[in-house]
Amino acid sequence: MNRSLYALIFAVAGGALGQLLMKAGVQGLNTGTVGEFFQSIVASPTAGLFLLCGLSLYAAAVPAWIIALKRFDLSFAYPLLSLGYLIVYIGAFYWPGMEESITWQKTIGLSLIVVGVAITAQTAAPGKWTVTQ
Amino acid sequence: MSISTTTLCLLIATVFCTSVAQVFQKRAAIGLTGRSQKSTRMSLILNVDVLASVLLLGSGLLLWLLVLARTEVSVAYPLLSINYVIVLVCAKWILGETIPIHRWVGATAIVAGIFILLSGTPI
Numbered sequence: 001m002n003r004s005l006y007a008l009i010f011a012v013a014g015g016a017l018g019q020l021l022m023k024a025g026v027q028g029l030n031t032g033t034v035g036e037f038f039q040s041i042v043a044s045p046t047a048g049l050f051l052l053c054g055l056s057l058y059a060a061a062v063p064a065w066i067i068a069l070k071r072f073d074l075s076f077a078y079p080l081l082s083l084g085y086l087i088v089y090i091g092a093f094y095w096p097g098m099e100e101s102i103t104w105q106k107t108i109g110l111s112l113i114v115v116g117v118a119i120t121a122q123t124a125a126p127g128k129w130t131v132t133q
Numbered sequence: 134m135s136i137s138t139t140t141l142c143l144l145i146a147t148v149f150c151t152s153v154a155q156v157f158q159k160r161a162a163i164g165l166t167g168r169s170q171k172s173t174r175m176s177l178i179l180n181v182d183v184l185a186s187v188l189l190l191g192s193g194l195l196l197w198l199l200v201l202a203r204t205e206v207s208v209a210y211p212l213l214s215i216n217y218v219i220v221l222v223c224a225k226w227i228l229g230e231t232i233p234i235h236r237w238v239g240a241t242a243i244v245a246g247i248f249i250l251l252s253g254t255p256i
Binding site: 037 | 158161236243253
């Protein structure tokens with residue numbers, strides 16, 4: 001049970017951190033055309049490094065998630081995965097150079113999504129929910 | 134909405150790739166039940182479902198990087214939760230599953246949250 005829990009935590013945190021690293025890698029790059037985009041990645045001294053770290057972490061989170069799903073129900077795992085959104089929200093605010101805004105609109109939108117995921121992921125146990133469609 | 138058409142198209146393409154990738158992830162998880170710890174690790178590396186999932190995620194990530202360069206990550210990342218709604222709709226209309234009503238309530242909350250996120254920040 002412990003190993004699977006670590007796998008789940010790694011999947012959630014790794015996914016969120018991977019996203020933050022990837023954003024750190026691509027921010028400020030030229031997005032005119034795909035060609036220009038890749039040229040600007042090569043031209044930047046840090047973009048490639050951040051992207052590589054972010055992608056590696058994100059890719060490592062995939063098998064960790066699958067291992068976690070072996071033990072845990074989706075009704076437990078999915079809501080935890082959406083907590084990754086909160087990690088990114090706060091992380092992007094504090095990340096040097098990124099400093100994305102904290103707004104009421106974002107907070108409300110995010111909260112709705114997290115709550116929505118938690119509700120959607122719950123199983124329909126007998127007696128728990130009486131209306132079906 | 135304050136999102137450019139190009140960014141929206143890139144986002145939709147990304148969501149398509151990641152949604153299908155999740156289907157393969159679930160197939161991999163189902164295929165693993167009953168295996169020992171040791172055989173799990175090796176079979177994960179060679180597993181077709183895992184490879185397909187990684188390939189699709191690779192394509193999705195490429196598209197995603199373009200989206201990330203054009204948006205704030207704290208707005209863009211939660212938008213991926215549209216996956217849950219897509220899977221729900223597919224389960225109902227393609228697989229013919231019976232969906233308990235609380236799932237529609239949750240899906241509505243997710244869509245509402247996404248709408249609020251998209252309409253707020255200029256991206």
